[in-house]
Amino acid sequence: MTAPLIIFFVLATVAVLGAISLILQRHPIHSALSLIVVMVALAGLSLLLGAEFVAAVQIIVYGGAIMVLFIFVIMLLNAGEEERTNFSRLATFAGLPLAVALAGFIAAAIAHSSSNLPAAAQNGALSSTRALSMMLFSEFVYPFELTSFLILVAILGAVVLAQREN
Amino acid sequence: MNEFLTNYAFLIVPIIKIAILVLVVLTMDAYLTWIERKVIAHIQARWGPHRVGPHGLLQPLADGVKFIFKEDPMPAGVDKAAYFLAPFITLMLALTSLAVIPFGPQRFTIWGYETHVGIADVNISLLVLFAITALGVYGIALAGWASNNKYSLLGGLRSSAQMISYELALTLSVVGVLLIAGDFSLRNIVNLQGTTGQGLLTWNIFPQIIGFICFFIAAIAESNRVPFDLPEAESELVAGFHTEYASMKFAMFFIAEYTSMITVSCLATILFFGGWLSPFPIAWSFTHYLPSLLLVPFGLWVIYDGVHYENIFGRLLLPAVGAAFTALGAALLLFPPVNELVQGPFWFFAKVFTFLFVYIWMRGTLPRFRYDQLMSFGWKVLLPVSIANVILTSVVILWRTH
Numbered sequence: 001m002t003a004p005l006i007i008f009f010v011l012a013t014v015a016v017l018g019a020i021s022l023i024l025q026r027h028p029i030h031s032a033l034s035l036i037v038v039m040v041a042l043a044g045l046s047l048l049l050g051a052e053f054v055a056a057v058q059i060i061v062y063g064g065a066i067m068v069l070f071i072f073v074i075m076l077l078n079a080g081e082e083e084r085t086n087f088s089r090l091a092t093f094a095g096l097p098l099a100v101a102l103a104g105f106i107a108a109a110i111a112h113s114s115s116n117l118p119a120a121a122q123n124g125a126l127s128s129t130r131a132l133s134m135m136l137f138s139e140f141v142y143p144f145e146l147t148s149f150l151i152l153v154a155i156l157g158a159v160v161l162a163q164r165e166n
Numbered sequence: 167m168n169e170f171l172t173n174y175a176f177l178i179v180p181i182i183k184i185a186i187l188v189l190v191v192l193t194m195d196a197y198l199t200w201i202e203r204k205v206i207a208h209i210q211a212r213w214g215p216h217r218v219g220p221h222g223l224l225q226p227l228a229d230g231v232k233f234i235f236k237e238d239p240m241p242a243g244v245d246k247a248a249y250f251l252a253p254f255i256t257l258m259l260a261l262t263s264l265a266v267i268p269f270g271p272q273r274f275t276i277w278g279y280e281t282h283v284g285i286a287d288v289n290i291s292l293l294v295l296f297a298i299t300a301l302g303v304y305g306i307a308l309a310g311w312a313s314n315n316k317y318s319l320l321g322g323l324r325s326s327a328q329m330i331s332y333e334l335a336l337t338l339s340v341v342g343v344l345l346i347a348g349d350f351s352l353r354n355i356v357n358l359q360g361t362t363g364q365g366l367l368t369w370n371i372f373p374q375i376i377g378f379i380c381f382f383i384a385a386i387a388e389s390n391r392v393p394f395d396l397p398e399a400e401s402e403l404v405a406g407f408h409t410e411y412a413s414m415k416f417a418m419f420f421i422a423e424y425t426s427m428i429t430v431s432c433l434a435t436i437l438f439f440g441g442w443l444s445p446f447p448i449a450w451s452f453t454h455y456l457p458s459l460l461l462v463p464f465g466l467w468v469i470y471d472g473v474h475y476e477n478i479f480g481r482l483l484l485p486a487v488g489a490a491f492t493a494l495g496a497a498l499l500l501f502p503p504v505n506e507l508v509q510g511p512f513w514f515f516a517k518v519f520t521f522l523f524v525y526i527w528m529r530g531t532l533p534r535f536r537y538d539q540l541m542s543f544g545w546k547v548l549l550p551v552s553i554a555n556v557i558l559t560s561v562v563i564l565w566r567t568h
Contacts, residue, residue: 029308052289056297063300068303
């Protein structure tokens with residue numbers, strides 16, 4: 001086994017274990033921490049594919065900013081351990097087959113098209129970052145700008161909702 | 167043996183470098199506490215530590231021994247996993263962030279493995295640094311939450327809110343430097359500041375003075391230092407997030423705080439003050455004698471001070487230390503190749519120590535922010551100013567290229 005393959009399996013195992021722990025943990029803070037582990041492992045996987053910029057942004061934005069906000073809200077509300085109700089027990093029985101089915105579908109799709117999947121381009125970090133920004137501002141400029149517009153609308157909506165009480 | 171070394175040099179050399187760096191940084195942390203206590207004491211017209219060793223120089227050692235041997239009680243009702251993990255996360259991330267910082271220009275080859283002054287030379291080192299500091303808040307937030315103490319919880323809450331607010335300004339304030347350099351690599355950012363050989367005139371501080379002010383304020387807030395130390399405001403929150411920590415776990419939070427001070431100082435030096443570059447033009451080669459010119463008189467002064475010290479221990483120790491400094495300065499004069507080698511690290515650490523002194527100076531001078539002032543300053547002043555700086559820099563760069 002080559003070194004990248006070993007690193008891949010370690011990171012993949014960490015990501016999957018983190019995701020399972022995210023679902024099984026009963027305390028919201030523990031779940032949030034598991035999610036951070038998943039994010040960091042995914043960033044490691046992007047790093048392995050030569051996408052340094054994506055890996056760093058994954059940690060800065062998701063691992064840093066967004067998850068800090070989650071943890072801040074959980075701590076502010078002082079949310080305790082979740083209590084199981086009959087309905088949440090139902091979710092266990094309905095969710096397990098659904099999760100298995102979803103995993104099966106994805107596996108089938110990947111197995112079906114594995115020969116057609118293009119290999120990730122491996123180039124230097126600078127050129128890959130530059131190439132990414134060139135793509136964003138030329139080929140994909142409309143989706144990119146539309147996404148920023150969507151985020152702007154969401155921010156305005158949040159401001160309006162917060163201002164209503166005054 | 168030799169074959170083994172050349173085969174595994176890619177593993178052995180970094181491990182040796184990491185060991186040296188950790189040793190140097192931990193010693194710097196320890197003596198930073200001594201400098202901080204001395205400087206603040208003198209600002210407040212006191213003497214500061216002066217009982218343990220001459221001029222209190224062995225105080226950090228005594229503190230370390232005390233931290234190790236103190237009882238480490240665990241309060242009732244804590245979340246055990248998070249309570250144990252928090253100080254380790256904080257310290258580990260603080261030390262890891264130093265790994266991408268280049269300390270000098272030289273590249274050299276050991277056992278057939280080409281390496282440089284610094285641990286890792288990655289192309290996106292600035293982004294890596296921000297990614298690691300972005301994760302640093304979890305240690306503090308978790309410590310506050312896991313301690314099962316309302317003061318700790320408030321400290322953790324404040325810390326995470328502060329991080330969210332100042333992270334944006336911190337990241338945006340360096341975008342100006344990135345626009346000028348066109349590169350994420352800290353090494354290239356430094357090299358670009360010295361391409362003309364004009365000395366300090368081509369440093370980033372002049373075109374990016376607004377960016378630097380925003381960066382330094384936001385970075386102080388990120389490292390939870392005065393005047394932004396609200397997560398551990400002792401007059402309101404007992405000791406904030408580390409109220410329930412004692413012994414080595416408490417020390418780990420402190421080491422992490424001082425390490426992040428060092429990281430921020432290194433980053434400010436690299437991004438805005440030309441890193442290891444000398445402030446003088448390259449043509450002025452006589453300035454290369456500056457390290458010896460500082461070390462020899464300082465060593466002689468320490469010897470002079472030592473022989474007049476009040477107790478026998480100081481009369482023995484201080485002259486020895488002074489002699490070591492003098493010998494070091496004389497050695498640099500006698501061996502020009504060695505002198506050339508230390509030029510880069512000399513300027514780098516001189517600048518870093520200046521920033522560390524500013525940190526301490528501010529702690530002795532400024533009062534703490536009120537919480538609403540902190541929030542409104544971050545969002546209403548710092549963030550708009552750093553965005554304006556980005557726009558201004560881009561406009562100027564576009565204007566110059568067309």
